[in-house]
Amino acid sequence: MSGLDQASSHPSGRLRKPFFGALRACGSALASLPRLALDIALPTLCVSCREPVSGEGVCATCWAKLSFIAPPFCARLGIPFVYDPGPGLLSMQAIADPPAYQRARAAVRYDEVARTMVHALKYQDRTDLAPTMGRWMARAGQELLGDADALIPVPLHWRRGWSRRYNQSGALAGVIGKSANLPVIGNALHRVRPTLQQVGLSRSDRALNVQGAFKVPPENKSTVQGRRIVLIDDVLTSGATVDACARALLRARAASVDVLVFSRVVDTLQAPI
Numbered sequence: 444m445s446g447l448d449q450a451s452s453h454p455s456g457r458l459r460k461p462f463f464g465a466l467r468a469c470g471s472a473l474a475s476l477p478r479l480a481l482d483i484a485l486p487t488l489c490v491s492c493r494e495p496v497s498g499e500g501v502c503a504t505c506w507a508k509l510s511f512i513a514p515p516f517c518a519r520l521g522i523p524f525v526y527d528p529g530p531g532l533l534s535m536q537a538i539a540d541p542p543a544y545q546r547a548r549a550a551v552r553y554d555e556v557a558r559t560m561v562h563a564l565k566y567q568d569r570t571d572l573a574p575t576m577g578r579w580m581a582r583a584g585q586e587l588l589g590d591a592d593a594l595i596p597v598p599l600h601w602r603r604g605w606s607r608r609y610n611q612s613g614a615l616a617g618v619i620g621k622s623a624n625l626p627v628i629g630n631a632l633h634r635v636r637p638t639l640q641q642v643g644l645s646r647s648d649r650a651l652n653v654q655g656a657f658k659v660p661p662e663n664k665s666t667v668q669g670r671r672i673v674l675i676d677d678v679l680t681s682g683a684t685v686d687a688c689a690r691a692l693l694r695a696r697a698a699s700v701d702v703l704v705f706s707r708v709v710d711t712l713q714a715p716i
């Protein structure tokens with residue numbers, strides 16, 4: 444079964460097993476009864492349409508609306524091509540304006556359901572979505588993860604992290620690190636000044652907004668130096684944020700930087716040259 448086939452099967456068929464497994468566990472551990480009762484009383488709701496779902500966070504109907512990104516795509520930027528130009532070909536954009544990072548990959552296109560998932564993880568405490576989203580990312584980034592030494596989540600400024608309580612990119616990195624057996628370096632890269640939300644800014648303003656915003660403090664350089672890093676973030680829009688992060692990591696002598704995100708904006712279909 445190819446990676447793509449795995450990505451296109453909704454796991455609802457597996458849902459009954461954990462339930463009966465949990466029942467059996469209750470036989471030997473009475474302490475788990477209250478938790479089981481709570482799970483039955485409060486089923487997880489589909490993040491997009493609010494229908495009850497078991498476990499996965501997104502129902503089969505909404506899952507079918509997601510666009511998983513699959514080849515053919517630009518080998519550098521990961522932007523899908525409309526037709527297959529052959530292996531290793533780059534988009535015009537990758538040649539005209541190459542990023543600081545080596546390669547970028549994303550699990551899904553940033554459309555309605557993807558946006559809802561990202562917002563729910565980021566702002567509505569739907570941390571239950573992180574394992575699903577991280578699993579899809581690990582699949583999309585298989586090639587990058589196979590070449591990597593460590594993962595680094597895009598950091599929040601401490602003030603934003605405080606109000607939001609946790610870093611969604613860190614949550615995704617944790618899931619991916621476990622599945623790919625890679626360490627997550629959570630403290631190497633710092634956001635040294637708060638930035639505006641990138642939403643609503645033009646492409647050039649986005650680059651300006653994050654310029655110099657990230658830094659590897661001298662005492663953390665040894666954790667980055669000579670290592671092949673995969674940067675983890677939830678969304679890639681213009682790429683300005685991950686590009687600024689990659690520059691900071693390369694200045695700290697990282698061997699290479701790749702980028703893996705949950706979702707990326709694909710506004711225009713890029714024609715290969």
Ligand SMILES: [Zn+2]
Binds near residue numbers: 492494502503
């Ligand atoms: Zn749904």
